[in-house]
Amino acid sequence: MKIDNEELIVSLGGAAAVAAMTHEQRADALEDFQISKLDARAAERRKKENFPTVAELEDKIDKRGTRQGMGKIFRAQKGKLNPDGTTGPDRVKRLPKMPAKPTLIDFFEHRFRSPAHLFQSGALAKRRGCSEEVVLACLLHDVGGFFMKADHGYYGAQLIEPYVSEKVAFAVRYHQALRFYPDPAVDYEYPIRYYEAFGVDYVPMPHIQKAYEYARNHKWYMEARLVTINDLYSFNPDIEISMDEFRDIIGRHWRDPAEGLGYDGNPVAHMWRTFINPDAPL
Ligand SMILES: [Fe+2]
Numbered sequence: 001m002k003i004d005n006e007e008l009i010v011s012l013g014g015a016a017a018v019a020a021m022t023h024e025q026r027a028d029a030l031e032d033f034q035i036s037k038l039d040a041r042a043a044e045r046r047k048k049e050n051f052p053t054v055a056e057l058e059d060k061i062d063k064r065g066t067r068q069g070m071g072k073i074f075r076a077q078k079g080k081l082n083p084d085g086t087t088g089p090d091r092v093k094r095l096p097k098m099p100a101k102p103t104l105i106d107f108f109e110h111r112f113r114s115p116a117h118l119f120q121s122g123a124l125a126k127r128r129g130c131s132e133e134v135v136l137a138c139l140l141h142d143v144g145g146f147f148m149k150a151d152h153g154y155y156g157a158q159l160i161e162p163y164v165s166e167k168v169a170f171a172v173r174y175h176q177a178l179r180f181y182p183d184p185a186v187d188y189e190y191p192i193r194y195y196e197a198f199g200v201d202y203v204p205m206p207h208i209q210k211a212y213e214y215a216r217n218h219k220w221y222m223e224a225r226l227v228t229i230n231d232l233y234s235f236n237p238d239i240e241i242s243m244d245e246f247r248d249i250i251g252r253h254w255r256d257p258a259e260g261l262g263y264d265g266n267p268v269a270h271m272w273r274t275f276i277n278p279d280a281p282l
């Protein structure tokens with residue numbers, strides 16, 4: 001975020017007052033100043049559009065045929081099952097058969113619906129010179145949402161945890177909480193689409209507040225934060241990125257089980273099997 005030095009000095013009581021401050025006091029003052037600027041910018045953005053309130057969104061719950069938290073694999077793009085969808089037919093698709101020993105790439109190719117957002121996120125992280133683990137975390141950050149949108153960071157981290165480093169799972173788990181909290185030091189702002197999705201007056205739930213505090217003070221904070229930074233600008237429908245961009249990184253940082261995902265006896269294997277056959281009646 002660009003800082004207007006003069007404005008900052010005036011806000012602190014002038015040059016003499018700033019000179020009398022300790023280094024720490026100046027750092028705190030700078031952070032307060034940046035946060036107040038971000039708050040003001042957020043208030044301005046909120047004013048411009050007619051965002052719904054939490055109460056208005058709650059009012060829609062019993063007017064839908066399905067709950068908002070349901071994962072994408074279980075719903076059609078648009079229609080009765082998904083009234084808020086924007087494209088695609090009103091029915092779910094017949095899914096292609098999966099190989100007997102499916103790998104992560106098979107899931108990307110045959111089960112993760114419209115992974116463009118993930119590809120764009122991963123590609124952006126790569127272009128910005130992030131570590132390979134962060135690139136992988138960006139590539140995987142929303143896979144939980146294919147399964148369950150509510151608490152998708154937690155579902156995602158649980159799904160991938162046995163097959164990636166702890167750092168990658170951490171980044172995926174905590175990006176969910178961090179998305180609600182601006183960080184002016186790295187130019188991260190509250191996402192405007194959250195006003196639309198959660199309501200303009202939404203306050204994150206206590207478990208999210210706690211998760212934020214925990215992640216904020218963790219040694220891997222920046223890994224999770226980088227996921228949110230590369231997430232925010234990754235919704236461009238005109239950019240096409242293929243799986244090939246990530247084959248090397250997946251090869252180095254993802255461990256596919258020899259039996260195939262879903263069949264390795266891991267406590268999360270059933271979740272992968274549900275992806276393989278989401279049409280099972282029970
Ligand atoms: Fe996410």
Ligand SMILES: [Fe+2]
Pocket residue numbers: 117141142231
């Ligand atoms: Fe995302």
